[in-house]
Amino acid sequence: MWRSLASNVMSLMVVALFLFGGVLLWGQTQYTSDGPLEAAICLRVERGSNMTRVSEDLAEQGAVSSPAIFRLGAKYGEKVNLLKAGSYLVTSGASMAEITDQITRGGASTCGTEIVYRVGVTRVLAEVRELDPATSRFVERAEFQPGVEEVPAEYSRVRDQADTRFRIALAEGVTSWQVVEALKSMDVLVGDPGPRPDEGALAPDSYEVRPGTARADILADMTARQNDRIQAVWAQRSDRAAVTTPEDMLILASIIEKETGVARERRQVASVFTNRINRGMRLQTDPTVIYGVTQGEGVLGRGLRQSELRRATPWNTYVIDGLPPTPIANPGLASLEAAVDPDETDFIFFVADGTGGHAFAETLAEHNENVARWRQIERDRNNN
Incomplete structure (x- = not known):
């Protein structure tokens, strides 16, 4: 009897263990x-x-x-x-x-809400955006210019939420002065930014930040990232490069950055300046003249005057030979790469073509035709 009872108990335990194991396996699945x-x-x-x-x-x-x-x-x-x-x-x-x-x-x-501070060449814009899970796209909730326009209620509401993300998007071609002034306008950051970084020392990119982040720390991060890019790009320079030092590469890249916003043109623009340097010609590029006028502090907001084109400044490439002494903006990675790996062309001139890009030329006669075409486009626009 006891043997039979023990046997039944053992059988029940085996069944129970089997069922328990099955439940565990089912739960794991x-x-x-x-x-x-x-x-x-x-x-x-x-x-x-x-x-x-x-x-x-x-x-x-x-x-x-x-x-x-x-x-x-x-x-x-x-x-x-x-x-x-x-x-x-x-x-x-x-x-x-x-x-x-x-x-x-x-x-x-x-997902959720993010505040993006877009530091551009002409303005700083704060955007409040929320990700729509259904489309994986952001929906804009509010935007304003910090320090210029009234702060929207939506911005104030989400700024202090624990799950709000903050990001600084630094555009190519901004100056170091513009970056420092932009950081000062962002109320989620703290501390004095310290001395203005050297022109060209900051990497245009996207930076995740948190409320209470020190402005000086962000600038240090931007500087470290640009240093890494400079070293990596310089190590891959081609034989066609006219620049002989990383410092000159940075200066030329900043000029390329200010001359064109069209990605496919960067290496063509780089080829023009490379050919001019190799032929001992002056670069004669307007953005360097503008930098001599503004020192990178703000936007000129008008066309250059003939007197400014003739005025001698360290950056006026209509007056000086070779490259200016410093960069004129903070160039992005693509412009750095173009400076040391230009297209192989015979172009030595270029002018706007009316589409946002440029018309390139090998001879002065071709260039004059392109200039005449561009001036006609300008006249037609002014008459409309």
Whole structure:
């Protein structure tokens, strides 16, 4: 009798263990398999939240089939206490394991609201944008010029939210003075920026920042990034390059940057200046004259006067031979690359062609024809 009872108990235990193992296997499969979410959502994890609240929110939005399994999986993976506040883009079909990993590994939010400070050549613009999960595109909520226009209520509302992201987008061709003044206008940054960085020393790029970031630290980051680019590009210079030092490369790149905003033209423009340097011709480029007038502090806002074209300044390439003593702006990576790897051409002239680009010429006669064509375009525009 006792043997029979013991045998039955053992059988029940085996069955129970088998069932338990099956349940674990089923739960693991549910945790790692594709989830039920049909369209992407933006999951917002508030500061001080926990896995229970998050799992219930996910279930309400149709992202998980079982809040309990989601919590057990997070607990089994020892991630319950690693939850990070923020806004996360949960894509359609994301598994519970993928969602757990996303909300616990940290880093920048992947959706929600961001404030972008765009530092351009003519103005600084603050944009409040929100990612639409359905289209993965940002929808603009507000924009204004910091320090110039009234601050919108929407900006003030989202600026202090824990999951709002902040980014500075530095355009190619801005001057160091413009960058410093722009940083001063951003109220989420702190501290004195310190001495103005040398012209050309800052890398145009996108920079993630946080409220309370020191302005001097951002400038240091921009400088370090530009130094890395200069070293990398200089190491790859071609035999066609006319510049003989990294410093001259930076100066020429800044001129190329100010002469054209058309990507496909950069190496052509570089070829013009390379050919002029090799032939001992003066560069005769207007942006250097403008820099001699403004010193990089603001935009000239008008055409150059004949007296300014004749005025002797260290940067006036109509007057001086060779390159000016310093860069005239902060060039981007593409212009740096063009300065040391120009197209192989015989061009020594170029002028605007009316489309935003330029017409290039090998001879003065061809150039004069292009100039006449451009002047006719200007006259037609003024008459309309």
